[in-house]
Amino acid sequence: MSGQFDFCSHGKKVLDTELQALEKIRYYIDNSFTLACELILHCQGKVIVMGMGKSGHIGRKIAATLASTGTPAFFVHPGEASHGDLGMIKKSDVVIAISNSGEATEILALLPVIKRLGIAMISMTGQPESSMAKMAQVNLQVTVDKEACPLNLAPTSSTTATLVMGDAVAIAVMEARGFTADDFALSHPGGALGRKLLLRIADVMHSGELLPMIEEHASIKDALLEISHKGLGMTAIVDHNQQLRGIFTDGDLRRLLDNHVDIHNTSIGEVMSSNPQTISPQLLAAEGLKLMEDNKINGLLVTENNQLVGALNMHDLLKAGVM
Template identity: 55%
Template sequence: MTQSPAKTFSFLTSARRTLQMEAEAISALLDRLDDDFSKACELILAGKGRVVVTGMGKSGHIGNKIAATLASTGTPAFFMHPGEASHGDLGMITRDDTIIALSNSGETNEIISLLPAIKRLGIPVIAITGQAESTLGQEADAMLDSGVDIEACPLNLAPTSSTTTALVLGDALAIALLESRGFSAEDFAFSHPGGSLGKRLLLKVENIMQTGDRIPKVAPTASVSDALLEMTQKGLGMTTVIDDQNQLLGVYTDGDLRRTFERDIDLKAARVTDVMHRGGKTIGPGALAAEALYVMEQAQITALVVIDSNHEPIGIVHMHDLLRAGVA
């Protein structure tokens, strides 16, 4: 029967102890990094195939995350369960691949049993293990030492600090490979098209702008009252002012309207060209939606006129369009 914690037990003290122990375990990795880390990176870069990550139990969960991080940062990778590998899944790997095997003890049966077949194919093995002298450590082409003096678990049983160090070494590999390849934020976005970063870096103004009859337009001879009517009908808080050649002369916005009222101007008698904002903020259709957001934020406006190479309005991108697209 599970007992309630004693009233004198401090959850915060326990948490701080765990964080301190794991932080110290990570810090200790710095002194143990050696040429094998560089060799591991070189083996992966030289490989023409994918990185196959494998591990059993908690090491398998860490391996899954390492594979996902590698794949999303420019190194094609996937996770292979070692138990399933010996029952047919070994067929997923090719001679062009590179193996990353995780085992804290370095003696995990499911991992060790795969080594003969992997070696027979001539596939390089990178070990992440806490025991350099283990079978896995000795058989690996590059060995990354993830060993810890003690687990954060007070019983020194549950993998805690050791899984953290293994994960950190996987992150270090992924980032070193990312930097050596010159992997960019746009490259990252292509791997995450459904994420917010992908939307910010891949979505263009032309993909979200309002076009055709949705563009508010008035002639320079229009009265302020006519401009207000157009703004109300299109519901974008502004209207463009264009000449006979469809060239953009300026814009008239809600802000301009407030300033018009402050000047006590006759809305029916005054022409829109007398009170409009000449030129106005514009953007091209091929610009990133994130750039449109930046321009709006800097100018403290809610809409941009999209113009073509002839300076003709071909669309309007509104803050609401950016919000709907998940960019803002």
């Protein structure tokens, strides 16, 4: 519509400005960046992140990212720190102080105590000659040419640059630690992410009396009763030692009925599918999902040394929140 404000062009202009700021930040990943990462990597305590206003919001995110990637960290509000919360900080900790100007009075008021306690400090500022930068062991420069705000006032490009620098530090330290997906899962036990990284086949499979299983000399009719009773749409076929011999599914039944096979007098061993797809109980449930998707099947038998120990289907993974 003519005369309508062009939100898209203004939105793209903001992105262009912030992308330019990030290109500049690339050049600040230098020896100071290495020193900051080494301080954090060798920290014997916790990383304490501080910041006021918008810098505080960014600081909370940086602390959370550090904590979830193997570096114990938390955010302390500078205003609260001067009224008792400074007691949370110990000599073995490392402080990351964030201020675009490098002159945040609430943080500067804390620095004499931090220095007196001998606590290592990293500053993240847009002003390398600021008071904070000069008092820190290491300054991570996050200078931007301009904010994305047309008034050049609202923190936009500067907060984005600071957040990205924090991400760069956290992930570089994470990789130096050799932090693995299993480590990540332990700090994310809740939600879909935790389920995908922690839940194993043994946690979701049917076993014991709930396991659909019948011996190979039984009739097709007996197999159908087992499938119906256990409700997984399949049954495993085993020998007398419970060694897996094959599988029989709802789909196999439909094919048999089309061929007019006598379900009362034909043994299940004659019509079962041999060499069925199996999985170990120790593998991740997410791996079971991929196996089913890759092979276009709806169920899996679980074995150890060809011994049948469990079974599961897509519905079990759906109910467990893996998919």
